[in-house]
Amino acid sequence: MKSTLQRTLNPFALLITVALFSILATPTNAEEKGNTKSTEPITKGLRVFTCGHSFHVWVPGIITDLCKKAGINDHVQVGLSSIGGSRVIQHWDIAPEKNKAKDELKTGKVDVLTLSPIFLPDAGIENFTKLALEHNKNIRIIVQPIWLRWDIYEPTTKRPEKVDHNAITGEELRIRHAEHFKKMDAHIVELNQKYGNVLYIAPAPQAVIALREKIIAGKAPGLKVQEDLFTDALGHGKAPLQALVGYVDYAVVYRRSPVGLPVPAILKSAKLGDQEESLNLLLQELAWEAVLAHPLSGMKK
Secondary structure, eight states: OOOHHHHHSOHHHHHHHHHHHHHHHSOOHHHHTTOTTTTSOOOSOOEEEEEEOTTTTTHHHHHHHHHHHHTOTTOEEEEEEEOTTOOHHHHHTSOGGGOHHHHHHHTTOOSEEEEOOOSSOOTHHHHHHHHHHHHOTTOEEEEOOOOOGGGSOTTTSOOOSSOOGGGOOHHHHHHHHHHHHHHHHHHHHHHHHHHOTTEEEOOHHHHHHHHHHHHHTTOSTTOOSGGGGBSSSSOOBOHHHHHHHHHHHHHHHHTOOOTTOOOOHHHHTTOOGGGHHHHHHHHHHHHHHHHHHOTTSSOOO
């Protein structure tokens, strides 16, 4: 009798899966040099630069707020490059005299660079990685993939005339995100093989899917339907979604659990009344679970 894996994966897919696991199992340069502290919580404030679009550019403000609540008073957001709907390469291609990201990286004083690609290929990720390492060999590059716009994988699916966020199941969301996740993970693994263990993934979309499943199950305090997370069909986030993503990024940047932190200002703005504390705890737990579950987050269970 064939195993479940043999029944569900065709030979080509199985080959790709084995290859990916082989890459993940191979020590990176940093690991070979004894990088045993990669999962230890960071207690000292970091200097962070962010490049992103409307699914990411509000994260710095949330992390700054969370750091204050966590007692990390020396956290510094040194800069932000914001371009709507942008690929990472667009931030790289900004004219030299206006390119704040490159200028800050060249100082060698940036501890963390956060990027948010939409889809691959995107040469900007590698370009920024090379530049960053030239000036600070200890920098970390944190990549936050997007949750799918319009709930579809755009490279292979035509945009629907109407989007009903409430109609989709968690299982279907995972199926639609599968190719997106696979390609992004493989690219980060490839770059880590080339440059060392310097790139990490902030699994925001995985946490968003988990929250949507909680809403479907009626287990998300203050949130009745999935539409409560979005401002539009494209998928821009309302305050609860932004708080969730902020927790994910905070957890990866500082390698610390967000569970137990006070309600952040962004979630306060949702005015959830007596549901606020319960939802805040749920968002923290979902974010932390997503980070611990992802093999490229830099954290381990």
